[in-house]
């Protein structure tokens with residue numbers, strides 16, 4: 001994961017239109033569906049069942065991004081313009097990811113529109129995670145941690161994804177790049193808006209890590225029910241984020257950034 005993170009400064013400069021999935025034409029999406037259909041038809045029964053389960057969990061958690069968006073705006077806490085400007089961009093990316101998984105399940109696994117519509121019955125419960133949504137600094141740390149863990153989980157499931165062919169892998173690599181970019185943007189907002197809170201980084205990150213194991217309730221964050229998740233991933237995400245925040249703290253002594261509510 002460190003290797004991937006070392007590329008994040010380059011990713012940070014990408015605009016929405018430069019992010020690959022936003023440039024995909026309808027023809028490109030149809031080519032994905034066609035390729036996925038061909039590869040899925042050749043899967044053994046156990047491979048097919050395992051992949052379908054993984055893809056359903058991916059689809060569900062990307063779908064749940066909408067609940068996160070609604071929740072943070074209904075909290076009634078001060079949110080900086082930097083966060084409020086980035087959040088819709090983030091939500092658009094997550095919706096793109098959901099769309100890719102939706103198309104994949106339809107093309108390769110025979111999912112109907114009716115089955116997809118069942119997602120609309122999902123209900124979120126943020127109550128068990130309320131302490132991690134207490135202010136913008138906590139939300140940003142939680143979101144950065146979650147993006148890191150998500151990158152690692154997508155990489156961990158690569159042996160499943162590979163079976164769906166090159167077009168799906170191209171899609172998935174773009175998803176991973178987006179998640180890495182999201183991490184770097186959340187970190188950026190922490191640095192620019194909350195430099196004065198960086199001394200709390202260690203306890204904040206430990207608090208997030210301690211919340212692992214909370215049963216998932218469509219909160220988008222900490223959606224860690226798939227078999228791919230392990231303490232190794234959580235520990236790695238914790239350590240990578242902590243190091244980044246500690247580096248940010250060292251740098252912040254030169255130019256402390258005030259919190260700027262929208």
Ligand SMILES: [Fe+2]
Nearest residue numbers: 062094097179
């Ligand atoms: Fe995503």
Ligand SMILES: [Fe+2]
Nearest residue numbers: 147178179182
């Ligand atoms: Fe993301």
